[in-house]
Amino acid sequence: MRIAIVGCGFVADLYMDTLRKHADLQLAGAWDRDPVRLALFCRTYHVPAYPSFEALLEDGGVDTVLNLTNPHSHYPVSRACLDAGKHVYSEKPLAMDAADAADLVQRAHAHGLRLSGAPSRLLGRPAQTAWKLLREGAIGHPHLVYAEMDDGLLHRMAVRRWRGRSGAPWPHEDELRVGNTLEHAGYVLTWLAAMFGPATRVTAFGGRAVAEKHLDVPLHEQAADVTFAGIEYASGTIARLTCSIVASHDHTLRVFGEDGILSVDDVWKPESPVRVRRRLTFRGRTMESPFASKRKLLGDAEAIRLSKGRRKVDFCLGPVELARALREDRPSRLSAELALHVAEISLAITQAIDGDARVAIQSRFDPIDPMPWAR
Numbered sequence: 001m002r003i004a005i006v007g008c009g010f011v012a013d014l015y016m017d018t019l020r021k022h023a024d025l026q027l028a029g030a031w032d033r034d035p036v037r038l039a040l041f042c043r044t045y046h047v048p049a050y051p052s053f054e055a056l057l058e059d060g061g062v063d064t065v066l067n068l069t070n071p072h073s074h075y076p077v078s079r080a081c082l083d084a085g086k087h088v089y090s091e092k093p094l095a096m097d098a099a100d101a102a103d104l105v106q107r108a109h110a111h112g113l114r115l116s117g118a119p120s121r122l123l124g125r126p127a128q129t130a131w132k133l134l135r136e137g138a139i140g141h142p143h144l145v146y147a148e149m150d151d152g153l154l155h156r157m158a159v160r161r162w163r164g165r166s167g168a169p170w171p172h173e174d175e176l177r178v179g180n181t182l183e184h185a186g187y188v189l190t191w192l193a194a195m196f197g198p199a200t201r202v203t204a205f206g207g208r209a210v211a212e213k214h215l216d217v218p219l220h221e222q223a224a225d226v227t228f229a230g231i232e233y234a235s236g237t238i239a240r241l242t243c244s245i246v247a248s249h250d251h252t253l254r255v256f257g258e259d260g261i262l263s264v265d266d267v268w269k270p271e272s273p274v275r276v277r278r279r280l281t282f283r284g285r286t287m288e289s290p291f292a293s294k295r296k297l298l299g300d301a302e303a304i305r306l307s308k309g310r311r312k313v314d315f316c317l318g319p320v321e322l323a324r325a326l327r328e329d330r331p332s333r334l335s336a337e338l339a340l341h342v343a344e345i346s347l348a349i350t351q352a353i354d355g356d357a358r359v360a361i362q363s364r365f366d367p368i369d370p371m372p373w374a375r
Helices: 009-017 035-045 053-057 071-083 097-111 123-135 172-178 180-196 317-328 335-353
Strands: 002-006 026-031 064-067 085-091 115-116 141-150 197-205 226-234 238-244 253-257 260-264 274-282 285-288 293-295 358-360
Touching: 002 053, 009 035, 026 035, 026 053, 053 071, 064 071, 064 238, 064 317, 071 085, 071 097, 071 172, 085 317, 097 115, 097 335, 115 317, 115 335, 123 180, 123 253, 123 260, 123 274, 172 180, 180 197, 180 226, 180 253, 180 335, 197 274, 197 335, 226 335, 335 358
Parallel strands: 002 026, 002 064, 064 085, 085 115, 141 238
Antiparallel strands: 141 253, 197 226, 197 358, 226 238, 253 260, 260 274, 274 285, 274 293
């Protein structure tokens, strides 16, 4: 699949870390509205630069556009690409408004095109392993989920100095304005969607725990720095998701079942351990086993070891899934409907900035197939 990149910032560097390791993807070129950033990106990775966005859209050799722009640009860029006859893989969220996200899905269908979106961690080994354990009944019926997406005390970190390989700065101002719920909740929500199906209702509360962050964004422009969401699924499972840039780093996932507890140490890490702790009955009392069984991860190691010895997440798993779905004429596991559903839930949670919100989730999606090696 021949692709073009729109948006050459920090996130694009993450995709470039592994893109050339995938024969399914051939990069035709890139474009960014900032000519300096575009030049740095293209020089770093030896990528052709398009002279304009219109030139990229007119390139008949490009099948799919990777929309790696900032969140507020996701909708207009994806819309233009779809209207130009290109398949789209978008970074999260699909749009900053649920109606806009739904419009993109409708446009893709109307044009006979594919729309897919990040995050792609669902395709990785920990998610697929945990999901199979649930399907096989390792903990019995799953009643409750506790999920954490806490990223630490962000305003005390050296975020202004964070740089990608091309020199692109980490977009800390976007992080504060958009909020880490819209930026990061999808990492967990895609897992839960695969495991438990569509959500039906969200009850949320959020606020600004830290009033002054000294990070160049006025308080009234900042999104909530902490949100708590209760998510009800049609399958009967209930989840509690916490997102913050205040609490200590914690990306754990725990699923509490009738017969045990399944846990994942870190839903971000490509080789994160998956454990099962069984419930035991002793002398008429039910208790948790003092020992958690660490389960072997399914599939082959996906983490990419880079030249400096760092182990990186493969951000290109999603575009590769789209390329293979197109080639095999099958639905993508990261479908447009799934991206819309995740965006709708995330947006419902962010509505809680001024109090509590209880929102019915309207979107639905077809059941997701496990990866072939995890069936």
